[in-house]
Amino acid sequence: MGRGAGRFGQDMAYLAVEVSGAGRHPGAWRRAGPVLTPGYHVELAATAARAGVDFLALGDSFAGQEGPTLDAVAIAARVAPVVPEIGLVPTVTVTHTEPFHISKAIATLDLVSSGRAGWEVAVSRTAAEAELFGRKAAAPAADLWREAAEAAEVVVRLWDSWEDDAVIRDAATGRYIDRDKLHYIDFTGEFFSVKGPSITPRSPQAHPLVVVREEPDSLPVIAAWADVVRVAAPDLAAAHAARDRVRAAVAAAGRDPESVAVLLDIETHLGADAARELDALGPLEPSSLRVAGSATALVDVIEEAVRGGAADGVTLVPLVLPGGLHPIADEVAPALVDRELRTTMPPGFTLRERFGLARPANFFTATTISGV
């Protein structure tokens, strides 16, 4: 018998929150205070941590935002030492950024957060982004995601390019490492080749959590590499269909669909006056299901989504920050516990452990240790 949707297969909801700049609503910038100070980002992360969310998704792209934005890995690293427990999942696009750099940056985020790092894989579609680099033209989504599949493979292989016990510090032989436990990845693909090994040793989680958004061309990357999938859907029926697509693709790739959590994006703006406040910010086409209303209305939607099998959890996307996070911490999170959709986690879990995922075996040793 398969488990129900949700956390630990117990009809429990995974809970993430996406933050970027002053919030997803472009009109939010006009009312924003300083969004570039470290204090702003520490406060956002601390509020999300108070809500007990599994991870903070830090959105990012090289262009297209209304207001000023910082590099998302930088923000994650800046908050990691001072905000405990919460997972930190920055978006890093692969279209213009070297996979070698991505691999060591996310592994290092895992180090400085003691195993709370993830990586949201994304592509840069626009001509505006391509022109910031001037190396190649904007490409169709199918090409971008084919390249992303190679980038993800390189990043994950580099994470495994050091075995856990490669550092031996053997004074008798003068050797700091056992170099037989470092591996060239020797990746050659359609778009690039990368030799390896990484310059950064294997990280606490070994494989930080890989998050990918569901779209038609991203399914191969999801099938091969995703631990968590984010779905945007206008309603729960569409979300259900998207979850089915993801699970089918994962199963077809020979992986267990139970090991890949599907989280539905819900745009939120909560409060008695929520709808009127949103109108005042100007128009915004919804990019996924939206709740502009009470915390109870949001909790109802989450309950229906998870208990009805449309999703294993949700990523809440406050349209206006930092204010939009407060009702999530103060009202939504406690209500989810009351409805037995969430439990309070004891401290000390890695992000993978929050998703019930084991620390993976090393690709380069898996064949030799499988018989042990």
Add this chain to the structure above:
Amino acid sequence: MATKQIHLAAHFPGVNNTTVWSDPQAGSQTDFGSFVHFAQTAERGLFDFLFLAEGLRLREHRGKIHDLDVVGRPDTLTVLNAIAAVTTHLGLGGTINTTFNEPYELARQFASLDHLSGGRAAWNLVTSSDAFTGENFRRGGFLKPEQRYDRAQEILDAARELWLSDRQPVEHRGEQFSFSGRLTLPSTPQGHPVLIQSGDSDAGREFGAKTADAIFSRHGTLESGQAFYADLKGRMPKYGRRREDLSILPATTFALGDTEAEAQENGHRIRTAQVSPQTAIAFLEQVWGRDLSAYDPDGPLPDIDPDPGAEITRGRVRHEKDPMAVANSWRELAEAKGGLSIRELIVETTARQSFVGTPKQVARQMDAYVQGDASDGFILVPHLVPGGLDEFVEKVIPELQDLGSYRTEYTGPTLRDHLGLARPEVAHETRATG
């Protein structure tokens, strides 16, 4: 004349044999706790900045990954952003290679660090041309050696255009890069990050005199330090820069003791630990270009001559240009010192502390070096992680303060404040590059 103030930077011990990983007190090279300890010690000592080096391919020796020194390190910018969270004033500098990064991305990453640290970022520009490292990157090792400073200059110009654009559109059309668009960030607390350079060639010195806020040098003796200092500062006026707009910081090691004899003994102990028997042979092989693993490190130098064409080590700069000359000078030295063994010879030639003595003696030596215009300060390279700065901060810093040549508190929040540098202005930059 007022006493010149000494600037100090702290180099996190890295992937060469200066770092003694075999010491019982040596901690993890990658745990964040090691970085926290080291950075907070530097901040307690009122250092100008912490510094992280970088190498984007693991070194190889005789076709295999070099395993005798520390290997591996975390990502520079990610660690610096995390250290910003556990320090308040300490500058945060790192090497980032211009060959394997694009100007837009670098400008955005350093601007992010400067914002998230409240104005404490510094970038050591390094440009490499080796295809060896290029194998880790999609662009490969395409750069011709003679283009190194062209690329460094252009990436710096491009980054500055972005940093000082205040989110206005930038269009850059150059030999190395052609791009257009807006940075997602306004100018940073420091205007833009502090710029560090370390080239020693004529082109490198010219680049430093024109652009750098700080220079790492390798000139250890008073005389060579003074010559380098005079040369570098003498090149600045033609770029409209004042001598005090640039700090020259030679890489510096030290050994301390309660008495001079104890300091000498500690120095010898550290030098010996830095050159294990296996490391001695590896050093010799770098010069000889041959497999010398059959030689006894406690025996005499090889009779055979170096293979001048061989590149036995990859992934590090080879400073010895003429292996035969080096071999001959080593043979003469070994004989002059009464028949040094291979290991003793390598200890003698490669592992030497810049300053050895009691805390008071070391403080006076350092002060004399700076007051004598051999430098503006030092980048200290301790031999231990994470505690390599502890004793220096506890004992030498107060002596420097007593001499009146070292700060007793930070006087501003930014690294430019610590280094006494003006904040670059948008209008000034437009004139300078236009």
